[in-house]
Amino acid sequence: MRTWRFVGVVASVAMAAWGQNPPASGVDLQAIDKSVNPCQNFYMYACGAWMNANPIPAEYSRWGRFDELAERNEKILREILEDSAKHQERSSLDQKIGAFYSSCMNEVAVDKAGDGPLKPGLARIQALKSKDDLPAEVARLHAQDVNVFFAFGSSPDADDSKMTIADVDQGGLGLPDRSYYLDAKDEETRTKYRDHVARMFELIGDSKADAAARAKAVLQIETALAQASLDRVSRRNPQLTHHKMSLADFLAFDPHFDFKRYFAESNAPKFNALNVSVPDFFKSLDKNVSSNSLDDLKSYLTWHYVSAYAAYLSKPFVDENFDFYQRFLAGTKELAPRWKRCVRNADRNLGDALGQKYVERAFAGQSKAKTQELVAIIEKKMATDIDSLPWMSAATKQQALMKLKGVTNKIGYPEKWKDYSSVHVTDENLVANVAGAREYENRRDQNKIGKPVDRAEFHMTPPTVNAYYSPLENNINFPAGILQPPFYQSGADMAVNFGGVGAVIGHELTHGFDDQGRQFDADGNLRDWWTKQDNEEFKKRVDCIANQYSQFSPVPGVKLNGRLTLGENGADNAGVRLAFMALLGGLEDGSISKDKLDGYTAQQRFFLGYAQIWCQNQRPESLRNSVRTNPHSPGEFRVNGVLQNVPEFSSAFGCSAGQPMVSANACRVW
Numbered sequence: 001m002r003t004w005r006f007v008g009v010v011a012s013v014a015m016a017a018w019g020q021n022p023p024a025s026g027v028d029l030q031a032i033d034k035s036v037n038p039c040q041n042f043y044m045y046a047c048g049a050w051m052n053a054n055p056i057p058a059e060y061s062r063w064g065r066f067d068e069l070a071e072r073n074e075k076i077l078r079e080i081l082e083d084s085a086k087h088q089e090r091s092s093l094d095q096k097i098g099a100f101y102s103s104c105m106n107e108v109a110v111d112k113a114g115d116g117p118l119k120p121g122l123a124r125i126q127a128l129k130s131k132d133d134l135p136a137e138v139a140r141l142h143a144q145d146v147n148v149f150f151a152f153g154s155s156p157d158a159d160d161s162k163m164t165i166a167d168v169d170q171g172g173l174g175l176p177d178r179s180y181y182l183d184a185k186d187e188e189t190r191t192k193y194r195d196h197v198a199r200m201f202e203l204i205g206d207s208k209a210d211a212a213a214r215a216k217a218v219l220q221i222e223t224a225l226a227q228a229s230l231d232r233v234s235r236r237n238p239q240l241t242h243h244k245m246s247l248a249d250f251l252a253f254d255p256h257f258d259f260k261r262y263f264a265e266s267n268a269p270k271f272n273a274l275n276v277s278v279p280d281f282f283k284s285l286d287k288n289v290s291s292n293s294l295d296d297l298k299s300y301l302t303w304h305y306v307s308a309y310a311a312y313l314s315k316p317f318v319d320e321n322f323d324f325y326q327r328f329l330a331g332t333k334e335l336a337p338r339w340k341r342c343v344r345n346a347d348r349n350l351g352d353a354l355g356q357k358y359v360e361r362a363f364a365g366q367s368k369a370k371t372q373e374l375v376a377i378i379e380k381k382m383a384t385d386i387d388s389l390p391w392m393s394a395a396t397k398q399q400a401l402m403k404l405k406g407v408t409n410k411i412g413y414p415e416k417w418k419d420y421s422s423v424h425v426t427d428e429n430l431v432a433n434v435a436g437a438r439e440y441e442n443r444r445d446q447n448k449i450g451k452p453v454d455r456a457e458f459h460m461t462p463p464t465v466n467a468y469y470s471p472l473e474n475n476i477n478f479p480a481g482i483l484q485p486p487f488y489q490s491g492a493d494m495a496v497n498f499g500g501v502g503a504v505i506g507h508e509l510t511h512g513f514d515d516q517g518r519q520f521d522a523d524g525n526l527r528d529w530w531t532k533q534d535n536e537e538f539k540k541r542v543d544c545i546a547n548q549y550s551q552f553s554p555v556p557g558v559k560l561n562g563r564l565t566l567g568e569n570g571a572d573n574a575g576v577r578l579a580f581m582a583l584l585g586g587l588e589d590g591s592i593s594k595d596k597l598d599g600y601t602a603q604q605r606f607f608l609g610y611a612q613i614w615c616q617n618q619r620p621e622s623l624r625n626s627v628r629t630n631p632h633s634p635g636e637f638r639v640n641g642v643l644q645n646v647p648e649f650s651s652a653f654g655c656s657a658g659q660p661m662v663s664a665n666a667c668r669v670w
């Protein structure tokens with residue numbers, strides 16, 4: 001059970017100052033489309049002009065405010081990396097990230113090497129003599145982050161969250177969701193996937209006929225894994241991935257795959273108990289291993305090994321990988337320029353080394369104090385909010401307030417950086433550098449098993465423009481990258497800032513109390529602290545939100561999954577409410593001007609500030625995939641879905657009953 005709840009889009013990075021001078025209010029006036037009635041579609045009102053002026057660049061599947069920031073930030077990271085590449089003798093940090101970046105940027109050498117760097121690994125898989133050799137090979141592949149069959153790592157123990165436990169989970173798929181293997185409507189995707197897998201086999205030297213046969217076997221093995229996998233909505237319920245058992249009991253599940261041997265070959269210390277997230281998956285794995293031939297199983301391992309490194313190989317591999325995963329599944333038109341891909345690779349593989357340099361350069365000292373101050377304000381509002389809930393009993397309120405008090409806040413960057421001194425990085429070999437970094441991360445993760453949880457650790461790199469709440473640690477985490485425009489504009493009107501970063505803070509805090517987070521207590525243990533009655537009242541209220549969002553359609557013929565997005569939508573709704581309470585506080589104490597600025601009242605500026613974070617354009621292919629895999633709703637619904645439920649929004653813009661932005665059945669949980 002390794003579950004962190006993010007505020008936004010995954011894998012975004014950013015930083016930088018506001019490009020132009022911010023307008024007095026901080027509202028982006030140029031983004032607004034005044035031809036739209038804000039009571040008809042507030043998202044289009046707040047973002048319409050921005051959307052027109054910002055078509056999606058060819059190298060993106062989605063272009064929004066997060067991505068704008070990410071791109072500016074990537075330019076800073078590029079400068080850091082180029083400087084380190086030139087001065088590798090300066091420090092150990094410069095050597096690691098500089099050499100990594102050089103090895104990545106040397107396209108001529110990478111292209112010349114072809115699939116050469118994978119040859120020893122491919123030969124090793126081909127040399128497996130019997131299925132008894134599988135566990136050791138799977139352990140070696142897992143150490144390099146190759147996603148075969150299942151996942152194994154460490155996790156806080158949900159019963160004793162201060163300690164780390166071993167955790168095995170479902171895995172091993174090449175398509176983004178189990179449903180792609182099973183739904184009748186996805187036949188085309190499966191055909192394209194099988195063709196893609198076959199072309200990868202051809203690229204490593206197989207004949208066309210062999211490649212096609214091997215791809216067919218891969219799809220058959222993955223389909224069986226998909227059938228045994230738990231779906232995403234069920235996985236949101238932590239009870240359904242909580243199955244602690246003795247090692248002996250677990251070993252009995254898989255007589256044909258020797259897990260004892262697998263664990264011995266892994267980097268993990270010895271353990272006697274573990275969490276088996278999806279027991280049925282592991283029972284079925286046994287049959288998958290016993291019923292497929294050794295050759296077919298080798299094909300499966302080979303495919304994932306090549307796919308896991310494809311982006312780091314020569315042009316034919318990079319292009320083929322892009323064609324399927326980016327062009328076909330997400331609608332992206334062009335590969336990103338090499339420097340961007342190399343910046344992202346450095347962040348992904350040596351994030352704490354690059355992050356240290358980033359923080360030195362880009363994270364202003366006062367940012368941390370300012371964030372802490374804002375978090376304290378929003379936390380106070382949440383306590384007031386919980387206290388005033390009409391549907392919750394005093395007993396449950398007391399527990400909720402205890403949990404709120406137990407939340408710790410981590411801002412900016414970790415106190416302790418990862419020590420990469422054991423990671424060998426050279427200018428010469430990109431694949432070897434990536435493998436070394438992955439093996440380091442795998443060792444680091446598995447070494448935690450049996451030890452106390454280090455709650456100071458960050459699970460996002462410092463330049464990331466995102467934030468998360470960890471239910472097992474009961475903490476909220478804000479990487480340095482997020483305290484920037486448009487989330488937070490230093491010196492701008494606080495109405496807009498509360499709509500931006502204030503709502504984000506409220507969002508993260510609420511994750512501790514959403515349908516998933518509320519099942520954990522103040523210590524991060526999976527323990528029910530709700531009375532039966534309050535539990536029922538809560539469920540009634542979240543059902544309202546699930547039904548509301550299930551009606552939204554981001555592309556013709558496709559509706560959002562209100563259950564998949566329930567936690568995020570709930571966090572958005574409460575986040576805005578808490579931030580709005582902070583706005584009212586500011587108006588009361590005079591820190592926020594009651595006057596109109598740029599033609600907008602403070603309440604209007606607040607809602608514009610919120611909406612404008614989510615301005616985005618997204619390709620239909622990407623939206624269709626996102627609806628099935630992303631627990632976050634697309635920007636339009638993060639705005640309109642929330643504000644339809646907020647009476648203060650209707651008042652601020654003079655909307656009346658019957659208009660689309662005024663829900664007849666407004667949902668409210670917190």
Ligand SMILES: [Zn+2]
Nearest residue numbers: 005006007568
């Ligand atoms: Zn979230």
